[in-house]
Amino acid sequence: MNRVSIMEPSGETELAEALAAAAEPVSVRGGGTRGVVAEGEPLRYAGRGITLYEPGALTLVAQAGTPLAEIEAALAAEGQRLAFEVPDMRELLGTEGESTIGGVVASNASGPRRVSVGAARDFLLGVRFVDGAGRVVQNGGRVMKNVTGYDLVKLMAGSHGTLGVLTEVSLKVLPKPEVAGVLSIEGLPVASAVAAMSAALGTPWEITAACHTDLSANDQPSTQLRIEGMAGSVDYRLGRLKEALGRFGAVETAVSECHDWPWFRDVARFAGGAEDVWRLHCKPSDAPGLVARLPERAKVLLDWGGALVWAAVAPGTDLRAELGAFDGHATRVRGQGGGIPRFHPEPPALAALTAGLRARFDPKGILNPGLMV
Numbered sequence: 001m002n003r004v005s006i007m008e009p010s011g012e013t014e015l016a017e018a019l020a021a022a023a024e025p026v027s028v029r030g031g032g033t034r035g036v037v038a039e040g041e042p043l044r045y046a047g048r049g050i051t052l053y054e055p056g057a058l059t060l061v062a063q064a065g066t067p068l069a070e071i072e073a074a075l076a077a078e079g080q081r082l083a084f085e086v087p088d089m090r091e092l093l094g095t096e097g098e099s100t101i102g103g104v105v106a107s108n109a110s111g112p113r114r115v116s117v118g119a120a121r122d123f124l125l126g127v128r129f130v131d132g133a134g135r136v137v138q139n140g141g142r143v144m145k146n147v148t149g150y151d152l153v154k155l156m157a158g159s160h161g162t163l164g165v166l167t168e169v170s171l172k173v174l175p176k177p178e179v180a181g182v183l184s185i186e187g188l189p190v191a192s193a194v195a196a197m198s199a200a201l202g203t204p205w206e207i208t209a210a211c212h213t214d215l216s217a218n219d220q221p222s223t224q225l226r227i228e229g230m231a232g233s234v235d236y237r238l239g240r241l242k243e244a245l246g247r248f249g250a251v252e253t254a255v256s257e258c259h260d261w262p263w264f265r266d267v268a269r270f271a272g273g274a275e276d277v278w279r280l281h282c283k284p285s286d287a288p289g290l291v292a293r294l295p296e297r298a299k300v301l302l303d304w305g306g307a308l309v310w311a312a313v314a315p316g317t318d319l320r321a322e323l324g325a326f327d328g329h330a331t332r333v334r335g336q337g338g339g340i341p342r343f344h345p346e347p348p349a350l351a352a353l354t355a356g357l358r359a360r361f362d363p364k365g366i367l368n369p370g371l372m373v
Helices: 012-021 068-077 101-106 152-156 190-201 231-248 284-293 319-323 348-361
Strands: 026-029 041-044 050-054 059-063 124-130 136-140 165-172 179-186 207-213 222-229 251-256 276-282 299-303 308-313 328-334
Touching: 012 124, 012 165, 050 068, 059 068, 068 101, 101 165, 124 152, 136 152, 179 190, 179 231, 190 207, 190 222, 190 231, 190 284, 190 299, 222 231, 231 251, 276 284, 276 319, 284 299, 284 308, 284 319, 308 319, 319 328
Parallel strands: 026 041
Antiparallel strands: 050 059, 059 165, 124 136, 124 165, 179 222, 179 251, 207 222, 207 299, 276 308, 276 328, 299 308
């Protein structure tokens, strides 16, 4: 099979000239790890490197093509991290490549810690991007005190390259905690698990992850809650949380220096399978009802206290049709064919707003056409 030719402008000027001259669709890509591909000539911004990092000010600026691993290594050297816990989807999706900070922002990639600190977009201070007409746009600032103007910053987060090609992002970062404590309750059905997670998130003990799986390493449902911080504080808060959740069953706690949760963050439970994988965004209180309506033998993970439901179902299942209308949206993350769109269709009013924005930033209609429509 012939290798796909990819345009890789290494600078903002070169990128602007390429988009200004483009007459045919382009497929904007980051590191190619998340499986979101549109029709058109593949285009990837190759500018890379950290251009400003001020640990004392908790701010970092980097070219959009900078590998995420490079960002994380620089932060770790200063005892800091990206707060929103970026998922690594390569094992789940069977993709390769190297995740870039621009791709992370463009997809608003956010893991379990979103339930406590927010999403990637909430830590964006500023962006630079080139729109579909080849115009260079800057919005926000490089440090927190300079963040002003229209909020195109959050608009670009999660736009998947449909409004412009990111060239630079400015981010707020946070200190890395000393330890992580985990409280687990085994054997809870989904409704009880959501109740336990909601109760935990309602305490003052600063839960940084609230997840549930229908099948753990012990072959039974497992509900897990994470607390992070200084060792003494984590021990105290775990003890108080254990007291608060005792009514839900036997509670186990553990403390370690490991903060990563690939089982939940990377949806490792579904990696290597043949099923289609969907993510359902909903109100936590609606999660038990949605899970009950899933097809028989569906596999389930809950994150964000129940606000995110991961479901693995038989290939070709139109889960939107199976579930019917609900207050939220369903995204097909893994799976092909069947005429099932990846992204949830937008309501007419929102679709009209989206079309207006795309016409403004991409008047030629060349940036990832058809994606998110």
